[in-house]
Amino acid sequence: MNNKPALNPITFEQSAGSYLADTQLRRNIGHATQTIRAKRATAVGELPDWEELREAGRLTKERVMNNLDEYLLQLEESVIKAGGHVHWAADGEDANRIITGLVKEKGVTEVVKVKSITTDEIKLNDALENEGIHALETDLAELIVQLAGDEPSHILVPAIHKNRSEIRDLFKEKLNIEHLSDKPADLAEAARLYLRKNFLKAKVGISGANFAVAETGTVVVVESEGNGRMCTTLPDTLITLMGIEKIIPKWQDFEVFMQLLPRSSTAERMNPYNNFWTGISDGDGPQEFHLVLLDNGRTKVLADETGRQTLFCIRCSACLNVCPVYERTGGHAYHSVYPGPIGAILTPQLRGFEDPSAASLPYASSLCGACYEVCPVKINIPEVLVHLRGKVVDYKNEKGGIRHKTDTIHIGMKFMARTFQSRNRYERLQRMGKIGQKLFVKDGAISRLPGELAKWTSIRDIKPIPKQTFREWWGDRQ
Amino acid sequence: MVGGSAMSGSKNIILERIRQALKKEDSGTTDDILTLPDIERSYEQQSNLSDEQKLHLFAERVNEYRAITEVIDEEEIGERIQSICSVSGIKSLAVPGGIEEKWVSALDSGVRLLRDEPEPLTKEELNNAAAVLTGAFLGVAQTGTIILNGGPGQGRRILTLLPDFHICVIRQEQITGILPEAIIQLDMAVKESGKPVTMISGPSATSDIELNRVEGVHGPRRLHVLVIKQKS
Structure with a gap:
């Protein structure tokens, strides 16, 4: 395993061209983003205090970032007090080693996983596979992507680029189902039957986290399908990987975030299931809980005073759905697990400008500002984009060499x-x-x-x- | 960078990186965050809905998730549960410890009662159970949400997860108007018991295929909420 992923030489501008030419993809994504955009507007319009909630969300996240070291220490203490274990991972390799170590200790060769972009970021599934452990994705869209050997293309709906007949064909082939219609209900039923038996025998579950409360050690997974409930309830051991920026100070902050996130994300008043657990609970759910705190470049983002707000992100994906660039190119053109406007500012800060693909992302925008308007925690994405463009130029002036100088x-x-x-x-x-x-x-x-x-x-x-x-x-x- | 460093090594590295990023000294304590005044909260923290309005809004919003909500009188509860079982062909019904006996008092011999106490039910028993009957901790009218927190009559999380049909009984007094009113009570409960909390808004659903909402991938595909009307 390498410490750093290989630098990606393909820029956004280069790959956007071929994705734009894929008319099926553009139809799928266009349909999806337009649908969810309209739904979000309705869900948000229903709340008279939406702007006040956004402001409270921003203030809370700002406070967390400005005192991140202390909140992390408080969280660690709370989780341990509640019967959990806490691990610190300076980078992806560190986190992968910790998690594969924990899984191997249990002597299992299969784990069940809840959709987590953070685990995609560090390529945890590959790391587990290298140790002979199969990580079964249990979110319907993630399962589709995994069976297809594909990459997710949207934060919330990773298989947004696939339509129902493509999914039907995939399930028929990979799940060995002879007769299957392309009705979404039938496709969901096929996934239910396939995954249920795996849930019941799973010994180890792996999840990400939407939030963790420093004061009590409570960790939250927000979801729709129930696979999150399965993974965080049925196995004996639960391992949760969480970026260090996901902390909120106290339970009361859910007043804000449990309103901001569902309405911005799935455009619902509330998504079907929210799972909150505080360490371990006697006789209920996993009796062993590990929380892995991941840096992997986040402290670099923190160090940049303009870029810092990027860490406020709660991964709702509202910015993707309103972005005129994302709507046309889709998520794959961004060559990152974080696509769309938020990805265009997060990826280059996490990976650094030496990666030509990442360095091209601040330019994947018309600076129209729609993303800033919908952001539930008021991240000024256009401001950060322009700031990063400046830094890209500075970087090239310094390190660009003769090719840059003669450009x-x-x-x-x-x-x-x-x-x-x-x-x-x-x-x-x-x-x-x-x-x-x-x-x-x-x-x-x-x-x-x-x-x-x-x-x-x-x-x-x-x-x-x-x-x-x-x-x-x-x-x-x- | 860190190579084969021990865990405590990574902890120190991360904390040091944060302090450098924030240009601050290592205080080594959490004193600063404990003395900060609360942030400004100008959003609504209390609703001005009457009990009657809360009840109607709750029922309406739960129904919008394609669940079924019925408002009933206390006396009817046993019969209603029996009739749900017979209409839906439920032959086995799991119940947690601490359930009110009159809820299951009218069940006929066609429904096998599976009690989670004193001996906990196995995963297989629950997976084969046709339905589960529980109470709830709170309801939220604004979002049509029911909240479970492992209290009496609610049981372990697995109970409401494996059976395909969840019958949930909630009292009108337990319904709050807006989410912040529920969170404040959860805050206290979590600090007291540390038990897990599950928020349920309608049956399990996915929108992963062309954004069409489909009921039920993994959790119960059917949710039936019985609200016991407050005695006036």
Whole structure:
């Protein structure tokens, strides 16, 4: 196992092209995002105090981040007091080693899992597989993705890119079912029967966590299908992996988050099941509980004062559903377990700009701001995107080498920067531009420029320099 | 980076990284967070619904999840449960310890009663049970939610998980208007007993296939809520 995943050379811009060309995918995702967007608006519109809840959510998360060390220590103490065990993992490798170690101790070769993006982030399933342990995904969509050997494409609905007939064919083949219709109810029934027997014999369950309460040690998994209940109730041992940012200070904070999350996420007043457990409970559920606290780059995000708010995220996926870019490319184009607007700011901060794929993500946005408007904890995603674009450029200036230095965009920007620094240079360029543009202005706009400049005009028009510039007009007045 | 460090090594590394990120000294204690004043909470923490309004809203919202809600008088409870069993063909009914005996007093011999106390039922017995009957800790009208917390008449979590049909009895007095009113009571209960809490809003459901809501993947596919009307 390598400490760090291999750097991904494919940028968002490159992969977006091929995903855009997939019309079936665009139809599936377009249908899904539009449906859930409308539902969310209704669910949120029902609450007269939505803005006050958002503000309380933001304030709570801000407080957690500003005192994260103390809240983690408090959480550790509470969980231990309630009969649980706490492990700290500085990175993914650390967490994988801890978890595979715990599973091996139990002598089992199969574990049941509740959908958890954090475990996807550290590729826990692969790590377990390497040790001969099969991790069975039990969320319907995750099961679909796992059976297809595919990657999730949405935070909440990982198989959003697959339609019912694709799923029917997959189940027929992989679950050995001869006759199966493509009705969602029949498909769900097939999954129910297949998974039930596995739930009943499972000795170890693995979950993520939506929240953990520092004051009491209570951990929460929010879900719809009941697989979360199965995994956190039936096995003898429960292992929960949680990013260190998922803490909330006290139980009272559920007043806020259990309203913000369901309405933003599944667009329901409340999702079917919420599971809260506090350590272990005599005769009820797992008698051994391990909580693994994961950093894996989160402290780097914390160190950036503008980027810090990224850690407020409660993984609701509302920003994906309103994003005009995500709606068209789908989640796979982001090459990360965190797609969409939140992924575009989280992934580069977690992975670093040396990963060309991650470094391209802050540009996967038109900065329209819809994501900020719907965010239940008021993460200013456009602000962070622009901030990260600046950091990408800084990084390239420092480490980019000759290829960056000879890049036309870099040279062009350098040239513009110099021009804007001096009045003489600026005015001279304007005069030259006025003469030079004559060949290209058509109907009051410049739509095609030659050579390298075509990169700019291929996707947008430029307004020509006017006959009389403001500076000339001002000069004439005096 | 950390290589083969022990767990305590990673703990110190993470705490040190956090303190560097926040540019703060190691206090080594949790004193700061314990003395912070609460954040400003300007959202609604209490509803102004009357008992009657709460009852109607609760019933309406639970029904919207495609569960069934009935409001009944205390005297009817035994008969209602028997009739649900006979209408739905329920032949075996699991019940937790601490259940009110009159709830099961009218069951006829066609329904086998499976008691979880004194001897706990096995996973297999529960998996084969047609239905489960429990009480509840609280209800939330605004969201159509019932809340279980392992108290008397509610039992272990597994009871309401494996059988395919959940009959839940709740008293009108247990229904709160909005979620914050329920959370404040849960807060106290968790600090007292430390028992697990389950919030249930309708039957098990998934929207994973083309976002069509389908009842029932793993939890009970049918939820029947009986609300016992408050005596006036």
